[in-house]
Amino acid sequence: MNLLRSVLHTLFMAVTVVPWAIAVLVTAPFLNSMQIYWLCAGWLKLAVSSGKLMLGIRNEVIGFENLPVGSTAPAILLLKHQSTWETFCMPTLMPHPLAYVFKKELLYVPFFGWAMGRMDMIHIDRSKRAQAFSKVVEQGQRLLNQGTWVIMFPEGTRIPRGQKGTYKSGGTRLACETGAPVIPIAVTSAKCWPRKAFIKKPGTVEFSIGKPIPSQGREPDELMREVEAWIEAEMRRLDPEAYPAA
Structure with missing residues (x-):
């Protein structure tokens, strides 16, 4: 049954993304950046809703009260990354538009990438590290000023359930440069949508939002260690079965 559900959901996303992307490409010259964002977010909502209906995956969000309040209140969201599910879900869950930092490839x-290219996000060339970070700071500051939150995965790639990757300080470097607070977020998506797995399982994915961590006067590496400690401790609280006892 889970195989059939997964096949149907994959086909549904493949079939719907093509006309949606074409609509974005055709209308983008006549829309502003926010209109393009919400048009693209509409397909993500469809993907998440169909995931609930077809795959039986439901979201539970803890800590909404920890998000900054105000139309232009800045925030840099740093998430645990276990699957594609959270990349689809976050724009549908957050009260602000989001800008992902992602590799230009x-x-x-x-279709999916072509539509993404019309959005006001931060795509970088990893082979040009110094230039890439300068671009992240420049565009990140502009986006934060207009009320868009920047979202990054500090481990850089999807991490298998129960494991920890290497936390890189790019997100906290951006926070220290811009003065924006950091919001750590733990996600248990691998319980339902494991890394690189085609077959998904029904269940509940928890998104736990931590309290804002001020960045002013902090060092990026020290700040990232605090983010890492909170996320990994929260992962063990949310999904104790995935972690061996100490």
């Missing part, structure tokens, strides 16, 4: 993915 994703722009070449047919």
Whole structure:
């Protein structure tokens, strides 16, 4: 049954993303950046809703009260990354538009990447590290000033359930440069949608939002250690079965 559910959901996303992306490409010249964002977020809502209906995956969000309040209140969201599910869900869950920091190679993915390229996000060339970070700071500051929150995965890639990757300080470097607070977020998506797995399982994915961590006067590495400690401790609280006893 889970195999059939997974096949149907994959086909549904593949079939719907093509006309949606074409609509974005055709209308983008006539829309502003926010209109393009919410048009693209509409497909993500469809993907998440169909995931609930077809796959039986439901979301539970803890800590909404920890999010900054105000239309232009800045925030840099740093998430645990276990699967594609959270990349789909976050724009549908957050009260602000989000800007992902991602590698430019994703722009070449047919239809999905082409539509993503019309959005006001931060795509970087990883081979040019110094230039890439300067671009992140410049564009990140502009986006934060207009009320868009920047979202990054500090481990850089999807991490298998129960494991911990290497936390990189790019997100906290951006926070220290811009003065924006950091919001750590733990996500248990691998319980239902494991890394690189085609077959998904029904269940509940928890999104736990931590309290804002001020960045002013902090060092990026020290700040990232605090983010890492909170996320990993929260992961063990939310999904104790995935972690061996100490």
